[in-house]
Amino acid sequence: MALSVDKWVGFGSAMAGFGLLWSRMPEHVHDEARHIISSLVPMLMSYFNPYEQISISEYGEDRFRRNKMFDAVSTYLRSTCLDVASKLKAEVGNKSNDDPLISLDEDQEVLDNFNGARVWWRLCPKSTKNRAVTVITVPVGDSSEQPRCYKLVFHQRHRKLVLDSYLPGVVRLWRELTAKNRQRQLFTNHSRDGKSHYWINVPYNPPATFDMLAMDHSKKVEIMEDLAAFREAKEYHSKVGKAWKRGYLLHGPPGTGKSTMIGAMANFLGYDVYDLDLTSIKDNAELRKLFLDTTDKSIIVIEDIDAIEVELTTKRKGKEAAQENSDKRTVVEVRDKTNDNGKVTLSGLLSFVDGLWSACGSERIFVFTTNHLDRLDPALIRRGRMDRHIEMSYCRFEAFKMLAKSYLGITEHSLFGEIGQLLDEIDTTPADVADNLMLRARGKRGGEIDRLLDEMNGAPADHMLRVKRRREADACLAGLVETLKKAKMKSATPPMDSME
Ligand SMILES: Nc1ncnc2c1ncn2[C@@H]1O[C@H](COP(=O)(O)OP(=O)(O)OP(=O)(O)O)[C@@H](O)[C@H]1O
Numbered sequence: 001m002a003l004s005v006d007k008w009v010g011f012g013s014a015m016a017g018f019g020l021l022w023s024r025m026p027e028h029v030h031d032e033a034r035h036i037i038s039s040l041v042p043m044l045m046s047y048f049n050p051y052e053q054i055s056i057s058e059y060g061e062d063r064f065r066r067n068k069m070f071d072a073v074s075t076y077l078r079s080t081c082l083d084v085a086s087k088l089k090a091e092v093g094n095k096s097n098d099d100p101l102i103s104l105d106e107d108q109e110v111l112d113n114f115n116g117a118r119v120w121w122r123l124c125p126k127s128t129k130n131r132a133v134t135v136i137t138v139p140v141g142d143s144s145e146q147p148r149c150y151k152l153v154f155h156q157r158h159r160k161l162v163l164d165s166y167l168p169g170v171v172r173l174w175r176e177l178t179a180k181n182r183q184r185q186l187f188t189n190h191s192r193d194g195k196s197h198y199w200i201n202v203p204y205n206p207p208a209t210f211d212m213l214a215m216d217h218s219k220k221v222e223i224m225e226d227l228a229a230f231r232e233a234k235e236y237h238s239k240v241g242k243a244w245k246r247g248y249l250l251h252g253p254p255g256t257g258k259s260t261m262i263g264a265m266a267n268f269l270g271y272d273v274y275d276l277d278l279t280s281i282k283d284n285a286e287l288r289k290l291f292l293d294t295t296d297k298s299i300i301v302i303e304d305i306d307a308i309e310v311e312l313t314t315k316r317k318g319k320e321a322a323q324e325n326s327d328k329r330t331v332v333e334v335r336d337k338t339n340d341n342g343k344v345t346l347s348g349l350l351s352f353v354d355g356l357w358s359a360c361g362s363e364r365i366f367v368f369t370t371n372h373l374d375r376l377d378p379a380l381i382r383r384g385r386m387d388r389h390i391e392m393s394y395c396r397f398e399a400f401k402m403l404a405k406s407y408l409g410i411t412e413h414s415l416f417g418e419i420g421q422l423l424d425e426i427d428t429t430p431a432d433v434a435d436n437l438m439l440r441a442r443g444k445r446g447g448e449i450d451r452l453l454d455e456m457n458g459a460p461a462d463h464m465l466r467v468k469r470r471r472e473a474d475a476c477l478a479g480l481v482e483t484l485k486k487a488k489m490k491s492a493t494p495p496m497d498s499m500e
């Protein structure tokens with residue numbers, strides 16, 4: 001079929017050439033005859049060549065910009081038509097796995113079916129001339145070298161279907177696949193020579209997922225549902241006239257999983273993360289520039305907002321307010337010395353969260369974290385400003401069971417009862433518990449385990465592995481009980497100065 005389609009298109013070109021020649025016939029040919037024959041040419045052309053063709057060039061008109069339609073077609077063909085092609089090309093992809101990137105080789109033609117219509121695709125190599133007949137072509141510059149291009153051939157009766165449904169479908173699939181396979185990025189603000197600020201980014205693959213986040217189960221499900229609803233709520237937001245953004249305030253003691261939660265959110269939504277360091281930003285104008293440089297589908301994070309807010313509060317309330325709290329005063333004095341004029345102000349920050357500027361950009365999530373909810377300016381935490389306040393709290397038994405499952409792969413153990421009781425009595429962070437569950441405990445008790453395995457030498461490998469895991473879990477949990485008991489004793493002992 002490849003040949004026959006080419007022939008038809010070639011034949012069409014020949015007929016077009018003939019039409020051109022005919023229109024330049026010498027004067028002596030009778031005018032009327034010339035007119036009749038000229039009008040017959042297009043009819044003959046479409047009779048003999050019922051095929052039409054669309055070219056999609058690799059580069060845009062200016063030769064510098066890639067034509068995204070070309071990339072869309074490459075992705076589409078890679079995912080749908082490779083099975084029927086015999087000439088393929090392999091390259092090393094830019095993903096972290098070793099799977100090569102397979103694509104259609106040049107001059108390989110493939111057939112695709114769409115709603116009963118047959119269409120043919122071919123990747124044409126770079127050439128010095130492009131003689132194909134085109135219905136729609138991506139224009140190319142004056143240079144004699146033509147970039148690579150895809151040619152799509154279809155019967156003229158399918159023209160509407162191809163233009164209105166098939167090609168938009170190709171673009172849609174490309175967008176979906178690109179969004180799915182996209183490498184997430186972590187951005188942070190950086191200043192050049194202490195002057196202008198810009199974002200720098202690195203690939204971001206946070207290991208945390210909601211599955212492994214140790215916290216109250218129903219609270220976790222609620223957050224996941226909230227995020228999922230947000231992602232789908234484009235129409236809702238435009239209907240009620242609200243910017244498509246959401247604010248979360250994560251609060252709780254250090255080591256309770258606030259940063260881990262941000263990673264889990266990014267994984268869940270597939271969004272990029274912008275980690276905004278407010279302390280190094282000069283003024284509101286810089287802050288605005290940075291916000292405007294963020295992309296849609298992103299999480300904008302400001303960690304430890306209380307530390308920054310100290311300064312902002314001071315700006316609003318005057319120095320007396322700062323003197324009430326010695327912690328705060330230290331920060332304020334340093335900041336005041338270094339920044340005399342322009343400052344980032346609370347109102348500047350809030351204008352992006354829910355003020356005038358919040359309408360710039362969409363599908364953004366703001367996450368503020370703090371260890372001290374009580375130190376925040378009421379303007380920042382008033383209802384409606386941050387959509388959700390999420391408390392990350394100390395590790396209790398339910399959270400511990402999640403950690404034991406992720407770290408040790410166990411759901412029950414004879415020490416669980418004692419651990420549950422101890423966790424109810426003392427405030428321990430998930431970070432401390434997780435630290436005890438890491439198999440680093442082998443350092444302490446690994447010798448015993450290795451001796452045991454030596455004795456078992458000759459037993460089936462999977463049995464040995466099971467025993468090894470069990471022993472390691474025993475060691476970690478025993479270590480955790482020891483740590484918790486020590487912490488309990490410490491908290492029960494009155495401090496020295498109170499005994500005086
Ligand atoms: N709720 C949790 N679930 C699972 N792991 C946790 C949890 N909390 C803490 N961890 C573990 O402890 C480490 C430290 O936690 P994380 O950095 O998220 O705490 P944080 O609340 O952000 O602390 P800080 O206030 O100091 O920034 C994490 O790498 C993670 O391994």
Ligand SMILES: [Mg+2]
Pocket residue numbers: 258259260303369
């Ligand atoms: Mg943190």
